[in-house]
Amino acid sequence: MIYNATLSQPRVQPLPYLSADETTAILLSLKIALIATLASLPVAIAIAWLLARRQFPGKALLNVLVHLPLVMPPVVTGYLLLIGFGRRGPFGEALEACCGVVLSFRWTGAALAAAVMSFPLTVRAIRLSLEAVDRKLEDAAATLGAAPIFVFLTVTLPLALPGVLAGAVIGFAKALGEFGATITFVSNIPGETQTIASAIYSSTQTPGADATTLRLTLIAIVIAAGALALSEYFARKVAGGAGRA
Template sequence: MGETELSIILLSARVAFTAILCALVPAFAVAWLLARKQFPGKGVVQALVTLPLVLPPVVTGYGLLILFGSKGPLGQLFENLFGISFAFRWTGAALAAGVMAFPLLVRPIRLSLEAMDQGFGEAARTLGASRLTVFFTVTLPLALPGVIAGAVLGFAKALGEFGATITFVSNIPGETQTLSLAIYALLQSPSGDAAALRLIAIAVALALAAIVASEYLARRLTAGGRA
């Protein structure tokens, strides 16, 4: 593996890790809302959460470009308030990856919360525990299998994201050229087949490792919770 390929993998890991790190808390909040609350428009919220999975990724990327581009309302807001720029930057690649992975984060967490016996939390409340204490000592540990499964699968999705990323932040070597974009660029070159095959093999290995790790951790945590 050459230095260029290693830098592509490291950039992809950086983008995917940042995407999941930033999306995890909002995903948990949305999952908790959908699992525990009944409210008007709940079906609309569910549809919006699932939308990135069913929309063409190019459409999602174009939407991000309109909203978070250098001239977009949210892009200008983040630039002025936090000094964060998304257009043609690795941060934009992380944003696109996070949006595309978001449904895969929400669903397993929601299923864990729905399967949870709420009697444990109610018992803790009757013993004087605050809502915050109940969350960190009861709700979060019981939901952990779903959180881990969602985070690992979301990471794998973010690692392989292509359509929304190339539409939003283009394919810039060293800045936004993640694993999938590098493979695409190499396949356009007559002499890029060998390097593309190496990156494809790495992408397959990483995806399989993520899936296996997700299943293993979820089973271990579930077994530990039952013990």
């Protein structure tokens, strides 16, 4: 870290180069988004499967709950996380007591906020791909001796894989750009919870930080566009032939 000595002092950075603070924010963003995506993916697959394949009381309610973060003001989601998962919130207290995990004002909390906010997009993509899998193939696997869990693992999931990947990538992109819920829940602490989005927000509030804003904005655009392109690529593979023999 060659810029360590000047970390806290504002200094003029040549335009094409990232400052240490900016690099930190970018790396932290990637870490938070990656952890959020990987940790929430199994849950997203399970929920998507329930919504695609099962009829049960409360299904409509579950569907609404999953999609709420998409339509609520992000600050509301962040506030609810703060109430629930803050140090004195019921879940936050329990988590700290049982596993020593603290979420509020930590990067782990930022990962939770990112996971919750990206969850609807991920679930939606996976659900669509599960619905596209030909269930007759699942029946065929059952007649060959595969119990339901193995039918899921050897037939359903592989056939839905492009959709699962598309969902993960779009969720990752969304997690990377999350701002409202994150800043409400875990604030904007450089090196701990300051992501690209909140670093941009800070720099727009700081006189003379236009170059920082510009650099981070360009990087945010590049990452988002790349993720979107990748997600589209996977989604087209779903449309192109999931489950047709």
